[in-house]
Amino acid sequence: MMKKKRNVYSTAAAVLLSVSLLAGCNSGNGNNTASNGPSANGGNNEAAVDNTPIDPAAKFDPPVELTVGVMIGDPIADGFTEEKWENSEWIKAYRDELGINIKPLWYTKGTDAGKQKISVAIASGDIPDLLAVSQEQLATLSKTDMYEDLTKIYDQYSTPLTKEIITEEGNSALESATFGGKLIAIPGTNSAIDGASFLWTRQDWLDKLGLQVPKTTDELYNVMKAFVEQDPDGNGKKDTVGMMLNKDFLMPGVAEALGIFNAFDAYPKAWVRGADGKLIYGSAQPEVKDALVYLNKLYKEGLIEKDFGAKDSSKAAELAASGRVGINIGAMWNGMFPLQQTIDNFPEANWLAHPIVSKDDQPANPQIKLNVENYFVVRKGYEHPEAIMKLLNFWTDLNYGDTTQAEFDKFMGPEPAPGHHYAVAKAWKAQKNLQAHLKIVEAFKTGDSSKLNAEEKGYYDNIEKFKAGDNTNAQFEKVFGETGSFKSMNAYVENNLFKMDEFYGASTDAMKNRLKTVEQAVVEYYTKVIMGSDSVDNFDKFVAQLNKLGLEDVTKEVNVWDAAKK
Amino acid sequence: MIERRTPSRVLFLYANYIFLTLFSLTCLFPIIHMAAMSLSSNSAVTAGWVTIWPVGFNLDSYKYIFGNHIFLQTVLVSFERLFLGVSISLILTVLAAYPLSKSNLKFRSRTIYSWYFVVTMIFNGGLIPTFMVVKETGLMDSIWALVIPSAVNVFNIVLMLNFFRTQPIELEESAQMDGAGVWRTLWSIYLPISKPSLATIALFTIIFHWNSWFDGMIYMNSPSNYPLQTYLRTVIVARDLTNMNASDLSLIANISNRTVLAAQLFVSMLPVLCIYPFLQKYFVKGLVLGSVKG
Numbered sequence: 110m111m112k113k114k115r116n117v118y119s120t121a122a123a124v125l126l127s128v129s130l131l132a133g134c135n136s137g138n139g140n141n142t143a144s145n146g147p148s149a150n151g152g153n154n155e156a157a158v159d160n161t162p163i164d165p166a167a168k169f170d171p172p173v174e175l176t177v178g179v180m181i182g183d184p185i186a187d188g189f190t191e192e193k194w195e196n197s198e199w200i201k202a203y204r205d206e207l208g209i210n211i212k213p214l215w216y217t218k219g220t221d222a223g224k225q226k227i228s229v230a231i232a233s234g235d236i237p238d239l240l241a242v243s244q245e246q247l248a249t250l251s252k253t254d255m256y257e258d259l260t261k262i263y264d265q266y267s268t269p270l271t272k273e274i275i276t277e278e279g280n281s282a283l284e285s286a287t288f289g290g291k292l293i294a295i296p297g298t299n300s301a302i303d304g305a306s307f308l309w310t311r312q313d314w315l316d317k318l319g320l321q322v323p324k325t326t327d328e329l330y331n332v333m334k335a336f337v338e339q340d341p342d343g344n345g346k347k348d349t350v351g352m353m354l355n356k357d358f359l360m361p362g363v364a365e366a367l368g369i370f371n372a373f374d375a376y377p378k379a380w381v382r383g384a385d386g387k388l389i390y391g392s393a394q395p396e397v398k399d400a401l402v403y404l405n406k407l408y409k410e411g412l413i414e415k416d417f418g419a420k421d422s423s424k425a426a427e428l429a430a431s432g433r434v435g436i437n438i439g440a441m442w443n444g445m446f447p448l449q450q451t452i453d454n455f456p457e458a459n460w461l462a463h464p465i466v467s468k469d470d471q472p473a474n475p476q477i478k479l480n481v482e483n484y485f486v487v488r489k490g491y492e493h494p495e496a497i498m499k500l501l502n503f504w505t506d507l508n509y510g511d512t513t514q515a516e517f518d519k520f521m522g523p524e525p526a527p528g529h530h531y532a533v534a535k536a537w538k539a540q541k542n543l544q545a546h547l548k549i550v551e552a553f554k555t556g557d558s559s560k561l562n563a564e565e566k567g568y569y570d571n572i573e574k575f576k577a578g579d580n581t582n583a584q585f586e587k588v589f590g591e592t593g594s595f596k597s598m599n600a601y602v603e604n605n606l607f608k609m610d611e612f613y614g615a616s617t618d619a620m621k622n623r624l625k626t627v628e629q630a631v632v633e634y635y636t637k638v639i640m641g642s643d644s645v646d647n648f649d650k651f652v653a654q655l656n657k658l659g660l661e662d663v664t665k666e667v668n669v670w671d672a673a674k675k
Numbered sequence: 676m677i678e679r680r681t682p683s684r685v686l687f688l689y690a691n692y693i694f695l696t697l698f699s700l701t702c703l704f705p706i707i708h709m710a711a712m713s714l715s716s717n718s719a720v721t722a723g724w725v726t727i728w729p730v731g732f733n734l735d736s737y738k739y740i741f742g743n744h745i746f747l748q749t750v751l752v753s754f755e756r757l758f759l760g761v762s763i764s765l766i767l768t769v770l771a772a773y774p775l776s777k778s779n780l781k782f783r784s785r786t787i788y789s790w791y792f793v794v795t796m797i798f799n800g801g802l803i804p805t806f807m808v809v810k811e812t813g814l815m816d817s818i819w820a821l822v823i824p825s826a827v828n829v830f831n832i833v834l835m836l837n838f839f840r841t842q843p844i845e846l847e848e849s850a851q852m853d854g855a856g857v858w859r860t861l862w863s864i865y866l867p868i869s870k871p872s873l874a875t876i877a878l879f880t881i882i883f884h885w886n887s888w889f890d891g892m893i894y895m896n897s898p899s900n901y902p903l904q905t906y907l908r909t910v911i912v913a914r915d916l917t918n919m920n921a922s923d924l925s926l927i928a929n930i931s932n933r934t935v936l937a938a939q940l941f942v943s944m945l946p947v948l949c950i951y952p953f954l955q956k957y958f959v960k961g962l963v964l965g966s967v968k969g
Binding site for chain 1: 718803806898899901908910
């Protein structure tokens with residue numbers, strides 16, 4: 110039902126967009142293009158002059174120059190050359206269609222190096238015209254005068270489609286980039302729901318032992334117990350473990366425990382609304398105790414590894430590759446990594462994703478939070494700050510607007526198309542991957558794959574290969590296929606189960622200084638309780654200690670933020 | 676000295692040998708483990724089946740890294756840095772240490788100059804001011820940004836200075852009697868006898884340059900100018916899987932390739948591993964000569 114509405118809305122937006130492309134869009138009236146009436150001279154460059162209607166799609170004439178810092182993402186790092194970047198379809202299109210000449214000031218390889226480089230650039234007061242920064246870096250930047258106020262620019266130059274995508278999950282993305290009433294960066298949104306936890310189980314083990322997919326925490330316990338005691342891999346040795354767990358089990362990703370906490374209505378690290386309407390910190394709420402007692406039971410009975418506290422996620426994931434584990438709680442992409450490696454080593458393995466279990470018959474609420482990939486900051490004094498909106502409009506129009514397949518493939522298709530890593534500004538739709546799954550399922554039902562876009566078609570073809578017996582492509586079935594993790598994602602969405610982190614603002618002062626320490630104390634205490642060297646009886650003492658470490662101040666600031674929002 | 680071979684002595688010797696053998700094996704194990712991983716199949720490595728013997732032997736990861744132009748490029752940068760860095764450092768160290776080793780009678784303001792150097796050992800500008808100096812002097816993105824800021828290491832100067840001082844003053848006097856000037860004395864008399872110290876300082880500098888990565892990351896504007904360790908760091912540091920971009924899904928499996936990682940690490944270790952045995956004999960000697968007797 111909700112989804113239908115959304116589709117109608119996006120169609121409407123697409124129509125509005127095409128109108129706006131023809132008509133141009135009034136500066137004071139950016140949201141409501143249709144009422145502007147068509148202008149005879151649509152899309153003309155003169156529209157960008159003061160006092161005339163502003164056309165978000167107009168080309169810069171003469172062309173302008175825009176310096177950027179380039180972060181070479183890990184997935185494309187292997188074959189990367191600077192010439193390839195500078196000659197990519199994106200850069201050409203920015204130049205030819207938008208009149209923006211992109212000039213890279215630097216290239217960095219990998220996210221870590223990129224972050225360092227940006228931090229040094231900010232600290233030395235010398236940033237490129239356009240800079241894509243993280244949430245913390247944005248908070249640092251907000252204390253300087255290096256940024257351009259983009260409030261007006263956003264209103265005037267974003268197309269309805271761009272606005273729709275940025276505000277798809279409410280105004281939270283924009284608010285997180287607003288400091289003192291000024292929008293200092295454009296949020297490059299990403300999917301929040303893709304961070305949710307799932308329960309991954311080895312279906313072949315369940316079948317072998319005659320067990321059902323667990324729905325409650327008690328059933329899950331029984332399944333793990335059976336996995337450990339009844340030799341599911343049939344090698345005659347008691348070498349299997351119930352569930353993978355890594356030392357940072359409160360980080361979403363792989364081999365985590367958030368799914369267990371959520372099962373008990375506990376939401377560690379998230380800000381949730383308490384009974385009195387105030388925001389409270391999930392890690393310090395009493396619901397956590399039940400989850401900790403449960404995990405402690407698993408630990409005592411050897412259902413999780415004795416040394417989980419010393420393993421990072423990739424180390425913990427070795428259990429999957431060596432075929433010694435039957436349960437994993439992790440994100441929708443776990444089917445590709447690391448669970449594909451189980452299938453590489455044991456062709457009969459069959460991992461499937463299910464919604465997380467619950468303590469009772471009510472479905473559990475997986476926790477998620479606002480996901481902004483990058484904040485786009487424009488350097489103070491740059492003459493054409495609207496360039497950022499033009500770049501973003503170009504992106505949204507290409508990906509979600511009325512583009513032909515050929516045009517889309519030129520940028521986002523299979524090689525030699527550059528793909529999204531070469532784009533300078535991006536904002537993703539929250540449900541892009543879910544849509545891909547639904548369309549693929551539909552295509553398998555009807556046998557008609559012509560409606561799929563290039564990316565979806567790629568997944569579709571790989572699933573076909575898997576069905577024909579190619580096990581290396583099992584990963585695509587496990588994520589996007591009919592039995593894939595997005596099937597459960599769809600169930601989450603249809604039943605509106607997500608528990609959104611209520612705090613999505615920029616880091617407050619106390620948060621920046623104290624929250625890391627608080628989080629560390631939380632993981633320490635949790636780990637101790639799970640391993641049995643501390644007890645939930647000391648929970649109140651633990652909470653008092655957190656407050657002393659700074660949680661009290663952070664909570665105050667978060668509630669000030671919350672009150673100011675209304 | 677003649678050892679008496681009493682049973683307890685023999686027992687002690689055996690225990691000693693066993694202990695030392697085990698100890699050196701624990702040092703060797705990580706290296707062998709890495710070599711084994713680099714020669715194994717990827718799925719066996721991620722399953723944790725590889726210890727000291729390759730499982731599913733293959734040379735793919737070596738073929739891969741030697742076909743990877745960025746890796747080779749960064750090796751070249753590292754060697755260039757090593758060559759420039761070590762030669763510049765040695766020259767500057769000797770030129771600074773030699774005059775400072777002279778007595779106050781010969782070199783009046785020696786104490787002032789010494790303090791001038793020593794202060795920089797205790798206080799430094801910090802990251803951002805250093806970065807801005809490098810930037811304003813136009814060194815960014817060139818090999819010199821890696822070499823010049825670290826060209827003078829005061830610790831090495833002190834080491835060298837103390838070594839020069841331990842030499843009998845008569846050496847210098849006799850050279851002067853024979854008509855040698857200052858340069859000649861330094862070049863023909865002092866340098867030949869200070870080989871152990873020079874080797875020690877060279878080794879320090881080599882290891883410093885070979886291992887540093889941070890300056891490469893902040894001063895270089897393009898990965899093809901990265902030195903090897905900076906490059907390695909970008910491939911080794913655990914990737915942030917929590918915020919994995921949805922459209923990168925199909926690439927995740929490819930980037931978790933630990934055999935390639937092991938091969939790169941192993942190759943990067945080789946140069947220092949090869950140099951060390953040759954310089955080691957000077958190493959301890961040079962350190963002790965400089966410090967204890969000084």
